[in-house]
Amino acid sequence: MERIAVYIHIPFCLSKCAYCDFYSVKFEESKVRSFYKALIREIENLSKKLKAKTLYLGGGTPTVLPTPLLKDIIIKAKENFQLPKGAELCVEANPETLDEEKLETLVEIGVNRLSIGVQSFNDELLRFLGRVHTADRARMTLRMLKKHGFNDFNIDLIFAIPGQSLNDWRDTLKEALDYQPTHISCYSLTIEPGTMLWKDLAKGKFSLMDEETEAQMFEEAHHILTTAGYIHYEISNYALPGYECGHNLCYWRGEPYLGIGPAAVSYIPPVRYQNPRLTNYIRNKTPKILETVDEKEKLKERIWLGLRFKEGISIEGLDLSPTLEEFIEAGLVEKEGDRIRLTLKGMLVFNTIAYEFWKKIVL
Amino acid sequence: MLERIRNFALIAHIDHGKSTLADRILELTGVIPPGTKVEQVLDDMELEREHGVTIKLTPVRINYKGYILNLIDTPGHVDFSYEVSRSLAACEGALLIVDATQGVEAQTVAHTNVALNHNLEIIPILNKIDLPQADPERVKNEIEEMLAIDTSDAILCSAKEGWGVEEVLEAIIERIPPPKGEPEAPLRALIFDSHFDPYLGVIVYVRLFDGRLRKGMKIKMMGREEDEIFEVTQVGVFVPKMKEIEELQAGEVGYFAAGIRNVRSAQTGDTVTEAERPAKEPVPGFRPAKPMVFCGLYPAEGTNYEDLREALEKLRLNDAALTFQEESSPALGIGFHCGFLGLFHMQIIQERLEREFNLHIVATAPSVKYRVKLTQGEVLEIDNPAKFPPPQMIESIEEPFVETTIIVPSDFIGGIMELCKERRGELISMDFPTAKRVILRYEMPLSEIMYDFFDQLKSRSKGFASFDYDFKGYKPEDLVKVDILLNGVAVDALSFIAHREKAYRKARLLVDKLKEEIPRQLFEVRIQAAIGSKVIASQSIKPLRKDVLAKCYGGDVTRKKKLLEKQKEGKKRLKMVGKVEVPQEAFLSLLRIEKKD
Structure with a gap:
């Protein structure tokens, strides 16, 4: 049996961050019980047919769950999906919700990778983002990981936050490096429809960072982190060699994935479908099909997702002329054998380049 | 028989109440039931009603007290003065309608002159006398002073209220002479309009001067190099709908069909005669309408070229003044170079293409027809700036000039004269027919009144100025062609011709405007304006710096993929110029800066 990347969505948070458009609800003991039952039911059902190659708990905030519950979910998922020994088992954590006891438990049950939502080491910016924790709390959590010898972890950072200076960003990057994470994710702040920031922006409460500074921050991250060996x-995403997030690699390589929990998305080719949200999930309602990925969509995704990726895409059998040559000429794309990938400059205009290729091939 | 016929037209400045009076006449004579809700029955196109002017002529036969009255409406807009001329050629008299609250305006003068040239009996009618601002005595004085028409028999009327309409009808019968003509002589019928009917072919509108026209008769057009003979399949009159009758006789107005498929086989101004018994001389016609303003019409997104061609062909069937021929532009693809009577005519055609035919079109900036003398002596007529030869091959350029007549309250004379000067106008005369009104006559290049001259006149006179123009002839001017280049590639559709002194300013405005219109691209875009190889203005659009989706994980794929497609949807409407993507709106920049200028 082919193994599959398994994702478990824990849709609870202490509070909603201002920029977040992932599905989550406020953590309430009363909801957690029925959520837990439904989740275990789904794990038991699906594991009859599928086995895991990686296991990733995201959210929401998985670590907001009481330790015994979280422990139970992970153990049941591991066992039912027969996660191979040594396979990636990653849990997302918010600094506010990770304490020594929880950390020790996670290690004990085999969690071998953590992803810490630090976002920034600047309290003012953290407040803007609506994070529940302070920079000091994040520092404490990271020191705690080091103290326990927990080395394989990711730090999530956000840049292009209104009010952030290029120097602020440099300082945050450098401080992140001090904790020697194996992986750093640097996300440009995106104001998603429906979020708190979206509403505030519409009301004119702040204005977006200028494009040039944002681009410089992107480039600065690249320089600082690649210089440090990432x-x-x-x-x-940045990683030390061999520490790429195995679970996420599946997405970008167009491989199948299984999403468990409320609002989680699965891709069992050719179908991509989404579970219902919490209330209906608990009622055991059926998932909704998002799309059937036909050959054309598959090709589009291969180009689009592949271009995000260092490996790039193979262009064998694809006629991208003369667009490709123009992009190469302009220093946006580089070609090696029959593979192409974006340059740093190209990454900054990923959307446009991907679309131009789509247009060339399928639209 | 002839004694009982009256052929008359209505002439008026725009909005002076011509169509309302026509409606009242039709109501009073029972042609349409009183209180017909459709205002302005004669304007049967939606666009006409919206623009408030008559574009197509509609002849209506009215039976009144044993007389046959043939009413021929005329368009009120300057662009269509030619059509006024052809409808007047079918008449013996004209009702000159003047708004008693406004007075004599430019088209009043222009149309009256045409009517006088046709030796028509003119009946002055002062309309809108129900309004408190009406000043019939002042307006009568203006008519006498400005038009040299006796107003002692002028009729006071309010078409809206129905006052004085009966007097108008009596005056038509008593004062307009009956037509002359010989029913037994060989047929001579003047074509003054036509429309196309899918079943009957071209419906030809005629005024018979001599002879008779019957079903089954073999006819031909006079003065054609090759005779095309048609057999008449139907003869009729408009009441106002088409109604078949036995025959039309000398002096009458009506229509016939003869299975004519091509509108060019029976052109406005032609004289129809009997094939077997032709007349000796045609009816003195009128010069055919010549297009004065030209522009390219190209299919835009979702419209194909063949549909556009078909639509233009259909429009041309009813519009002798519209011309078009295929052209191809590197920037816009294959489309049509079209000729119009004026800017208003152009706008009407564009709107009809979009509304009646549901087409999306891109129109290039309008141009006039230039005469370009080459260094080797040849003279070319060029109505498309893209087709101009390079400057070193040009000896001189001539452009069309018009004589404009502007009538304006004397308070506004300063602003108006300034405007005319800006537009390279030369004052020919200035007259004060009455204490408060001035008539200015200017000679100016047609190209200078093409864009927003009329709007400017209105805004500088608080809406009081009226204007008309007449083609004068060609004159040499210091003109240059300005090319627009995007990253070194010339955009033919944006080339323009301008007076050398104005070229620089216009070029600067245009490159600035293009900088706003063209979205940032992956590459830097250089916009240049050049005369020959000399760059006179330039701008650059910095490349797109950051356009990247930050997060893309399993739950995002479907949604973000669709989002990208939606965001870039507009890109499909972009035209490629070299490697630069140009939105269709950018091709209208030339028009927009003219408006701003």
Whole structure:
């Protein structure tokens, strides 16, 4: 049986961050119980047919769950999906919700990778983002990981926050490096429809950062992190060699994935579908099909997702002329054998380039 | 028989109430039931009603007290003065309608002159006398002073209220002479309009001067190099709908069909005669309408070229003044170079293409027809700036000039004269027919009144100025062609011709405007304006710096993929100029800066 990347969505948070458009609800004991039952039911059902190659708990905030519950979910998922020994088992954590006891438990049950939502080491910016924790709390959590000898972890950072200076960003990057994470994700702040920031922006409460500074921050991250030995392996992701996030690699390589929990998305080719949200999930309602990925969409995704990626895409059998040559000429794309990938300059205009290729091939 | 016929036209400045009076006449004579809700029955196109002017002529036969009255409406807009001329050629008299609250305006003068040239009996009618601002005595004085028409028999009327309409009808019968003509002589019928009917072919509108026209008769057009003979399949009159009758006789107005498929086989101004018994001389016609303003019409997104061609062909069937021929532009693809009577005519055609035919079109900036003398002596007529030869091959350029007549309250004379000077106008005369009104006559290049001259006149006179123009002839001017280049590639559709002194300013405005219109691209875009190889203005658009989706994980794929497609949807409407993507709106920049200028 082919193994599959398994994602478990824990849709609870202490509070919603101002920029977040992932599905989550406020953490309430009363909802957690029925959520837990439904989740275990889904794990048991699906694991009859599928086995995991990686296991990733995201959210929401998985670590907001009481330790015994979280422990139970992970153990049941591991066992039912027969996660191979040594396979990636990653949990996302908010600094506010990770304490010594929880950390020790996670290690004990085999969690071998953590992803810490630090976002910034500047309290003012953290407040703007609506984070529940302070920079000091994040520092404490990271020191705690080091103290326990927990080395394989990711730090999530956000840049292009209104009010952030290029120097602020440099300082945050450098401080992140001090904790020697194996992985750093650097996301450009995106104001998603429906979020708190979206509403504030519409009301004129702040204005967006200028494009040039934003681009410089992107480039600065690249320079600082690659100089420190990290590989810029996806537009927003950096890792020490061999420490790429195995689970996420599946997405960018167009491989299947299984999403468990409320609002989680699965891709079992050719179908991509999404579970219902919490209330209906608990009622055991059926998922909704998002799309059937036909050959054309598959090709589009291969180009689009592949271009995000250091590996790039093979252009064998694709006629991208003369667009490709123009992009190469302009220093946006580089070609090696029959593979192409974006340059740093190209990554900054990823959307446009991807679309131009789509237009060339399928639209 | 002839004694009982009256052929008359209505002439008026725009909005002076011509169509309302026509409606009242039709109501009073029972042609349409009183209180017909459709205002202005004669304007049967939606666009006409919206623009408030008559574009197509509609002849209506009215039976009144044993007389046959043939009413021929005329368009009120300057662009269509030619059509006024042809409808007047079918008449013996004209009702000159003047708004008693406004007075004599430019088209009043222009149309009256045409009517006088045709030796028509003119009945002055002062309309809108129900309004408190009406000043019939002042307006009568103006008519006498400005038009040299006796107003002692002028009729006071309010078409809106129905006052004085009966007097108008009596005056038509008593004062307009009956037509002359010989029913037994060989047929002579003047074509003054036509429309196309899918079943009957071209419906030809005629005024018979001599002879008779019957079903089954073999006819031909006079003065054609090759005779095309048609057999008449139907003869009729408009009441106002088409109604078949036995025959039309000398002096009458009506229509016939003869299975004519091509509108060019029976052109306005032609004289129809009997094939077997032709007349000796045609009816003195009128010069055919010549297009004065030209522009390219190209299919835009979702419209194909063949549909556009078909639509233009259909429009041309009813519009002798519209011309078009295929052209291809590197920037816009294959489309049509079209000729119009004026800017208003152009706008009407564009709107009809979009509304009636549901087409999306890109129109290039309008141009006039230039005469370009080459260094080797040859003279070319060029109505498309893209087709101009390079400057070193040009000896001289002549452009069309018009004589404009502007009538304006004397308070506004300063602003108006300034405007005319800006537009390279030369004052020919200035007359004060009455204490408060001035008539200015200017000679000016047609190209200078093409864009927003009329709007400017209105805004500088608080809406009081009226204007008309007449083609004068060609004169040499110091003109240059300005090319627009995007990253070194010339955009033919944006080339323009300008007076050398104005070229620099216009070029600067245009490159600035283009900088706003063209979205940032992956490459830097240089916009240059050049005369020959000399760059006179330039701008650059910095390349797109950051356009990147930050997060893309399993739950995002479907949604973000669709989002990208939606965001870039507009890109499909862009035209490629070299490697630069140009939105269709950018091709209208030339028009927009003219408006701003």
